Amino acid sequence: MTAVPFEMVDMFAHAPFSGSQLTVVPEADGLGEADLAALAREVNTPETAFVLPPVAPGATYRVRVFTPGGETPFGGHSSLGTAVTLVRLGRIAPGAVVQECGSRLHSLSVGPDKGTVTAENPVEAREPDLALLTAAAGVDPADVVEAPVRTAGFGPAFHYLQVREEAVPAARADLALMAERGLPDVMVFSWDPRARRATARVFAPGYGMPEDAACASNALGLGEWLVAAGRLPAADGTYEYLIRQGVGSPRVGTVECSVTVSSGRAVRASVTGTVVPVARGEFLLGPGGGAAPVSA
Structure with a gap:
């Protein structure tokens, strides 16, 4: 063993x-x-x-x-x-x-x-169906903030939906609809322009997570989205923003972020976060395969 x-x-x-x-x-x-x-x-x-x-x-x-x-x-x-x-x-x-x-x-x-991950070269944006995003996130269309509806990301392209702050904790994913329509994820968030802070929830059943309490990939892509949507400056420079994710769920995470702009577009983004150990143990593998944890 x-x-x-x-x-x-x-x-x-x-x-x-x-x-x-x-x-x-x-x-x-x-x-x-x-x-x-x-x-x-x-x-x-x-x-x-x-x-x-x-x-x-x-x-x-x-x-x-x-x-x-x-x-x-x-x-x-x-x-x-x-x-x-x-x-x-x-x-x-x-x-x-x-x-x-x-x-x-x-x-x-x-x-x-603690650590920081950096990504460069955002992927090409697409224009998703706004009605699908609102239905998938269980958001009243009246709570949607007018903004360009586009995907963004530095690896996979994620789907972003800006709403009023009080709509974030009330969001509820329609996982069956997302599966039926092939929508892997949606990030529902509000934006405080003075604090440069997003309050968010991320539903990502396409990545095996019905709800993600804190996500580096979504956080990186949000920087590009914020620049493209005019929520952060398009002038050359590096701009910081913060995400409080999971608000309204049992787990809340904090992601410190920055995005670098060159020639009017986001070219690089970074996210920083703290990692807290909570358990350790061992799996036991028998000679025929299979595993079970024996301590934690």
Whole structure:
């Protein structure tokens, strides 16, 4: 029987049991495909990151990321939590880190309890159906704030819906509708222009998370959206903004963000967050495969 250590952490958290949950398996080399999927289902956190030796030149380590429903090819959501955990455990040095996930490399700057992930080159925007977004998020169309309706992102393109502040905690995702119409996600948020702060909820069933308490990828894309929508300046420079996510749900996360503008468009965005350890333990793998946690 083989013992496989794991760490459970909360990302973008102000205290234990806030922010977004992540399980990190620091030594996943040698685990089979079925083991990875089984462990992710067993621990049942929104994402489980399995750390492996790097393949790409310049990468610090490689990671495969699973939700309880299967593997996700992006790994942006969990990159910060994984890197900070590896620094805290002494497995990688603090400072600049390059995480390999699938065909993508994520650039980070991390310490033992906090880190920053940076992305460049936003994807091409699309114009989604406003009526679909409001119905999917359970938002009254009267609560929608007039703004360009477009996707934004630095990896996958996310869907953003700006509403009045009181509509955010009342939002309720129609997961059946989202599945039927092929809508993977929607971020419902209000915007305080003086504080440059968004209050948000993110529903992402297409990524295996009916609701995400704090999400790096959505936060990066919001910076591009804010510039394109005129909520942040289009003059060259770097502008900070803050996201309080999960308001109205049992878990709230805080994401510190910035976006860099060049020639009138967003070209780079960064998100920073605190990672709080909450549990550690071991999985036991028998000789025939299969796993179950024995301590936490």
